[in-house]
Amino acid sequence: MIRHCILVLSLSLLLPPLAESQLFYFGRNKVTYTDFKWQVLKTDHFDIYYYPEMKDLAERGAAFAEDAYQHLQAKFNHTLGSRVPLIFYSSHLHFQQTNTTGGFIPEGVGGFFEFMKGRVVLPSDGSSAQFRHVIRHELVHVFMHSKVARVLSDHRKPQDRLPPLWFTEGLAEYWSTTWDTQAEMVMRDAVLNDIVVGLDDMERIYGTFLMYKEGQAALMHIGSHYGDEKILLLLENFWKSTSFNEVLGMTIGKDYEEFDKEWIYALKKQYYPLLAEFDAPSKASVTVTTTGYNFKPVVVPGDTARSVVFISNRTGYSGIYRKKLDTEEKLDPPEELIEGEKTDEFEAFHPFQTRIDISKRGILAFVTKSGESDALHLYDLATKSVTGTYQSPDIVSVGSVSWAPDARRLVFTAIDKSGNNDLYLLDTESGALERLTRDYYDDRDPAWSPLGNRIAFSSDRTSYGKEGAYNLFLYDLDTRTIEYLTYGPQNDKSPAWSPDGNKLAYTSDRDGVQNIWLLDFPQAPDSSLIVPAEPSGTWRPTRRLTRFVTSAFDPAWTSSGDLVFTAFEKFSFQIRMLRNVPVIADTVTVIRPLALLRKDEPWALPRLSGKSDTQRFRYEGEYSLDIAQSVISTDPVFGTRGGAFVALSDILGDDQYYFLLYNTAQTQDEILSSFNVAITRLSLGQRTQFAYGIFRFTGRRYDLTDPDLFYYERLFGGYLTLSYPLNQFQRLETSIQIANSSKELDPLFEPRRSLLISNSIAYTHDNSLWGPTGPLDGTRFNLTLAYTTDIEYSSSNYYSIIFDYRKYFRLGQRSAYASRYWLFYNDGTYSRRFFMGGSWDLRGYPLWSIRGQKLWLTSHELRFPFVDQLAVRFPFMGLSFWSIRGALFFDAGGAWDTKYRETLGAVGFGFRMNFGGVIAFRYDIGKRIEQNFSRLQTGLFYQFFFGWDF
Amino acid sequence: MTRVNRLFGCGLLAAILFAGCGGALRLNRPLAPAETDWLMFGGSPARGNIASEELPPPLALVWEYDLSAGVASGTPIVADSVLLIGDLRGELHALSATTGRRLGWTDLGEAIHGTPALERTIAYVPLTNTAESLVAFDLSTGKALWEREYGEIEASLLLTNGRLYFGNLSGTFFCVDAITGDTRWKYSLPENTSRKGIRSTAISSDSLVIFGSDDGSVTALRTAGGRLKWRTETGASIFAPLATDSSLLIAANLRGTVTALSPDSGRTLWSFEAHEPIRGHPLLTPELVVAVTAGGTMIALDRITGQVLWSTQAGGPLSAGVVESGRYLYVGTLNRECLAVRLIDGTVVWRTALSGRVKTPAVVASGTLYLVTDEKTLLAFRSATP
Incomplete structure (x- = not known):
């Protein structure tokens, strides 16, 4: 940072x-790569900060924001007291450069409300519906903060508290979007796998996506059983008690414990019957991976050993791995091909966004963040080397990639500086880049047909897209036309062609959650692709392949007709496999017609109403x-x-x-x-x-x-x-x-x-x-060279060297061997002293008690998990301590001015505990190695301090 | 130091420590309320937020008073040139209705949500979040006559024929003797574990007392004995006070449904869907019904047919209902404005910016319009035209 x-x-x-x-x-560094020329658009209630390249997107966001304002002022029975600054970025990569917060912004953060300055900061991810959702979500936070402040102020209570996070985030979702497929997936999984926790126990999942969705589900339950007005009353009664548990009790007549009994029972009644019709992925498919989160599988073509390449975070860093399909992970662990998040070249993967692909020639195409923008890399699986990297000044983020049958061209989606997500074509030999679509519709997941110049892709360009629905389309490279493959209010994504081009697997949530479906493409005698259309031309059959109770994503075919995919279960994403797809498809699937008759005009961009008083000017610092x-x-x-x-x-x-x-x-x-x-x-x-x-x-x-x-x-x-x-x-x-x-x-x-x-x-x-x-x-690693001199009195004149090298060797998922090497060197007239001693460096010695103009130190430590959770339940409350870690350590060092004095050391073991994510407590027990490393301390030393491991 | 000195010192210290911590409210003259005074929510049991005088716009601000705490749905009450208002800190303030000068105040302990009711020099004050939630305060002595436990009360009080009528947040409706504070009768809403609560102020119609409730029902009880006369559902929670005259009863709910009922039987005569929550009271005049929505729409309906006569956008959400003053309707918005609208056609004829949002209806009495904003300010306007 x-x-x-x-x-x-x-x-x-x-x-x-x-x-x-x-x-x-x-x-680490939070790098400002881009020179943003900020402009300000003033609407009735907002100051919108944007840069000229994303003017259209900013206007779209302004319309969404004003629309949300009208909606929320009625919901909250409240208006805002001041204008709200909305800072828009046209892509997540630009958003990650924001200085409105000092911290790094992870991939999963869709925006935030910073209440010190009342700022809302958010990016677009190419989807207008999602952009509208995030704006509304953050504005719910703005309204809620303002409302709570007003309620407390009205009762002359100190404005020193907010409702709990499950409520604030749950409300932000509840009042900004509908109960969508993702929410359904998470709650089904939580209830059916007994992961769901009640409001009384919410600290166990504090800050997780599950907590957001449980909060939304809890508020939905309150809304449907007690009346939507009770949600607002929870805020209006907020002054009555410092305990939100009591506020809930006063508002709906039930405290957390009573509410949980009712709510979780209702969830079980809702979801348990699903098991009669649907299965857990682990019960109806073959396990491929079991460790970490794994995404975006692609099968290696022509590999007789049948292996799959995928993105995984199994080591904590995201990377690309290869694994045989037919062996157990324990016996045959995946091979790491690309180690991400350690170098500028592969700075970060986008595991939820970007599919990878392998050409007939065994070239893996994948995308990483690399500096200012995303880069498309080519990696030869045979030589295990990167053979090409492509970046374009016009492209910020790159999405999924797909190889052409000629193994030379690639199609991919990308977001430009304007924030639009479109299809692009790259000739990897000439480097020529061609933009296939150019509009504000969100195009994703292209899949090049193995039979020719047609690309299936997912897009929100139907009339349903305005509300966030995605359908499948076929882009014909010969005619440059786009044809509908599916049409409806569902989300159809991730098309994947079978190797013979006869079938298109894809995911669809038309039955509640994402499952894998199939479209058949009969083949013409000349082996060209025939787009299936029924005699009436009004509908097209599609068959459901999986009946998972949670979700499946990103199907990919093997040469033998199996499908590998990502499945969500027990709050984990794993690669799984469905064997014998043609047989399954012909026997147990449900056929659904896809209506194609009613093709409304694609949706148009929202605009600010004429009443809205808008002004624009260049930002000059406020x-x-x-x-x-x-x-x-x-x-x-x-x-x-x-x-x-x-x-x-x-x-x-x-x-x-x-x-x-x-x-x-x-x-x-x-x-x-x-x-x-x-x-x-x-x-x-x-x-x-x-x-x-x-x-x-x-x-x-x-x-x-x-x-x-x-x-x-x-x-x-x-x-x-x-x-x-x-x-x-x-x-x-x-x-x-x-x-x-x-x-x-x-x-x-x-x-x-x-x-x-x-x-x-x-x-x-x-x-x-x-x-x-x-x-x-x-x-x-740090190397510092410095020179200090007294230019008037010549009383001081010395040079300095600081050398600090620390290396961490991973021994397992959660254990490591850490080593540190220091040399601090000041030499010259009146040079100053360095110091060490204490829990942070030379353990067992009083804090900063060892001083000298020169200093060396080496530390070695074995770090391992000790206790994952220590819970204490008192009659009146519970306390949980998380992530208690153990360490075995050895230190040695010395400090001197002109003549080396002695070498000191320490050996021992200790415990560390993360407290609230903001500090680590440390307790060490050991023996000093004294007298120039000639004798161990009599007895033991005990040191308690705080601070992170070196 | 002698014992006397020590006592004096302690007393002085206590006086310094508690200076300003409690006020005094004692009027130095008896009140003689007039027919035109505004003695409870809506003015009087019969008036229903219709002022007895016309206050033509434009208006000019003549004084303002700092309440130092917010208000909820409660309005001021005015009698004999004295204005009383309760705030969410539990303070009951008495002002000169003419000048805005403070006459006194007292701390009743917990939040005053609804509008007090006044009879002679006794102010009856509903409180919430406290056990002793109904207080009869004698303004002439500055002391409480009685305090009774009636559960949390967030509705305003209806005072008629020496009885106080109100519902509490537990879903029980009370008839209380105004002299003694004793319960004359009470009525509990049918077993209702999920949507208890009576926030809607009761109204009286002939021998009935009628109220709406969180469960979306309108309930009519006989004033004598509290027996159920009829009960009807409207489909969503009713927070807004009802409006009635002898031939029509109007209920508006949070789904935006305006329902016209027969006061005698509870039979639905007509209904209108505004599609936006209605939190402010509806106004019932001899010709029309005026409802306001959270979306900022003011709608006038024909009282016989329920057909829309006119509709006006107020320019901001409307949380409080309108008050009629002759040919004009006055309303405050959450967008910090006060509007005057022509009753006949809904034309906005005057508007003025305010310092805060308005969540309570205006009150018109003695040639003055009183309005409270959530900037904790009570404003008094008078006609700017001579």
């Missing part, structure tokens, strides 16, 4: 140079307060200090200002001379991010890096730091600081004055994968 790093770096520059910086420098905090502290050594901290930033988070002001005066006459001021500007709106600032500090100091002395110091100066991310994993940083210091080390002597200039340059690499308490895989 580069924003965090550069802020830490700039703040650390306020401290004595290069000493404290030994504590912070790792972290700043508002992020935080204002005042502090008074009293210390027996340093006395009383008082001050304030203020942070401002613009609406896009690109420019941030930090102001620090405090006073360290001990007597009245010191007040004027004891002001401490620091002003920092942080600029994140471009790839080269920078921070600069000025500071003046004065007061009594105790500096860890100097000899153990208290002294009085006056320090003022300025600094500039630049950070250039090479990619998500590597960056270069440089900084310069000038500081005028006057230290009164001894009242009897003149102050020690200096005018220090410090320059540094650093390279940082971090591709580590984290477990609950620290890294488990990858590498972290």
Whole structure:
């Protein structure tokens, strides 16, 4: 997270140079690749921020937002008190660059509401219906926050709480969309596999997609059994108790426990009968994978050993794997072909979005994020090497790919800067790129027919598409026409041709959840493709292949007529196989006609109504307060200090200002001379991010890096730091600081004055994968070179080297061997000291007790899971502790100024526990290795501290 | 320090600590309510939110009063130039209806959702979220005459013939002696585990008292004894107060159905679908029925046929019903506006921006329109034309 790093770096520059910086420098980079030219569109209730390339999409979003506003103000019986900033991005990759939040945005995040500034930030994924849904979802959050604040304010209660997450997210879904196939899949799976938890126990699935959908289902139950008005009353009664359990009781007459009994019983009554007709995937298909989440299978053509290639996150990183179809995973584990998320080249996969494909020649085509945009890679399965990578300046995100029968051309879907998802054709030999569709309809999952120039694909271009339904189409490359294959309000996706081209398998939710269906394509005598149409021309038969109670996705054919696919079960995605498809298809399937008679005009873009007062202008920065905090502290050594901290930033988070002001005066006459001021500007709106600032500090100091002395110091100066991310994993940083210091080390002597200039340059690499308490895989490395000199008094003149290398060797899913190597080196006149000791580095020794101008350390640790959940149930409440991890460790190191003193070490074991995802508690027991590694400590040391593993 | 000094010191400290923590509400003169005063929700049992005077627009703001807490569905009541209003912090304020000057206030402990009712100098106040939820407060002594436990009350009180009528959130309807606070009779809605609650203010029609409830039913009870006269379903929760005169009863529900019933039998005479929730009370005049919707539509229906006579967009959601003042209807919106609409054709003839949203109906009394916004402000408007 580069924003965090550069802020830490700039703040650390306020401290004595290069000493404290030994504590912070790792972290991945959030790279601003794209130079967005922000514009503002003002509607009746919204300020919409967009860039010119996505003007149409922004207008569409504006219409959706105003429509949602009208809908929600009636739902909430409330209007908003101020205009809502809506920040739109035309693709998820652009969205991931936003500076409105400091954190990384995972693939699954469709948007967010940031309530400090009241901002809604969201991308389009190519689907207008989904764009409308996300806008409405986030606006439900906006309305709910405003409503709750108003209710509490009306009753003069402190506005210090919100309803629980299951309610806020459940409501956002309930009032923004219908109960869709995905929700049905998740709830069926949860109920039938006994994963469902009640409201009383919701912390067990806190923050998960299941919790969102359970919240939505619970509110649906309240709406249908107690009346929809009770949902609003839950908010209007929110003031009555700090316990939402009691609020629920006051509103519907039942608390969590009573409600859960009723609701879960109702869910069981609803879903258990489904088992009479439908099966769990594991009961009706062959297991291929069992570990991790696995997606997008494709069968290797011509492989006599029958193997499948797929995307999986089985190691924590997403990658591409190959596995034999007819062997058990335990006996014959998958082979890793591409390791993703460790390099810029394969920065991230989109496992829910992008199908992969293998050509007749054994070339695997797949898509990863690679820098600013997605890249399409070709990988030779025979030589196990990448043979080509394609990126286009006009394309941001790439979706599914499919090879032509000639093994030369590829069809794929891609989102351009305008946010439209269309079909493209790539000639892999010439590199020529051709756009096949150019419209605002969402085209997905192309599948090139093995019999010629026809491409089946899924799209929302029917009249049902406005509400988010997808149907199948056939694109004829010869005539450049598009023909309907299916038509209806369902979702038909992921078409896959059988090797002989006679059948098209696809998924459809026409019966409630995604199952695999089949369309027959009789073959003409000349082996060309015949599009099936019944005599009347009004309908076409389709046959259901699977009757899974949850869902199946992404079918792919084997040469022998089997189908491999992804199945959802027990909240896991696994590759499964259906054997003998032609036989099954002819015996047990249900035939459904697909109506083709009524082909309405495709839907048109929504527009803002004429009443809406819209204005556009270029964005020029709108700043508002992020935080204002005042502090008074009293210390027996340093006395009383008082001050304030203020942070401002613009609406896009690109420019941030930090102001620090405090006073360290001990007597009245010191007040004027004891002001401490620091002003920092942080600029994140471009790839080269920078921070600069000025500071003046004065007061009594105790500096860890100097000899153990208290002294009085006056320090003022300025600094500039630049950070250039090479990619998500590597960056270069440089900084310069000038500081005028006057230290009164001894009242009897003149102050020690200096005018220090410090320059540094650093390279940082971090591709580590984290477990609950620290890294488990990858590498972290930092090399910093610096030079500090006193240009006026020549009192200081030294150079610095920081070398920090950490390597994590994965031993299993959740265990790893970690090693760390430090060399910190300051040399020259009045060079400062480094320090170590304590739970974070050399364990068993007092915190930061080992100091020297030179320092080395090596640490080795075996990390393993110890206790996954420790639950304690008191009569009045329950407590759960998660992810308790164990460690065996060995440390060795030494610190010295001019002459090496001794080598120290420690060995022992410890436990770590993640607490709330924000901190890790550590407890170590061990023995010090003392006296230059000649003897073990008598007895044991016990150390309790907090902080992540190295 | 002597014991007396210590006591004095403690007393002084307590006075400093609790200064401003409790008010006093005691009027220095007896109230003599007039026929034209606004003594409970809707004005009086017979008036149904129809003012006894015409207040022609445009209006001008003459004063405003800071309540320091919000209001729910309760309106001010006005009698003999004194205005009373309860807020969601449980404070009952008394103001000069003429100048807006505060005459006093008292803290009744919990939120006042509905409109109090006034008889002579006794204010009857409904409370929610507390056990002792009905309070009779004597404005002349500044003390509660009695407090009784009637469950959470979020409806306004109907006061007629010395009896108070109201329903609570548990689905029980009460008739209470206004003098003693004792229950004369009570009626519980039929066993209804999922949609209890009576939020709709009761109305009286001849010998009946009629109310709507969360379960979507309209119930008519005999005022003598509380026996059920009739009960009819409307299909969705009724939060809005009902409207009636001797020949017609109007109920509006959260699905947007306006139902005209016979007050005597509960027989449905006609119904109209507005397709948007109706939270504000309907208005029943000799010629028409006016309903307002959460979608911001004001609809006038023929009272005989239920046909739409006119329809007007208010420019914002309407949570509160309209008040009729002669040839004009006044209503506040959630879009922070107050509108005057011509009764005859629905034309908006005047509108003014407000500082906050309006969720309660306006009150017109003594030549003044009183309106509460959720910025915790009570506003008083008078006609700007001489």
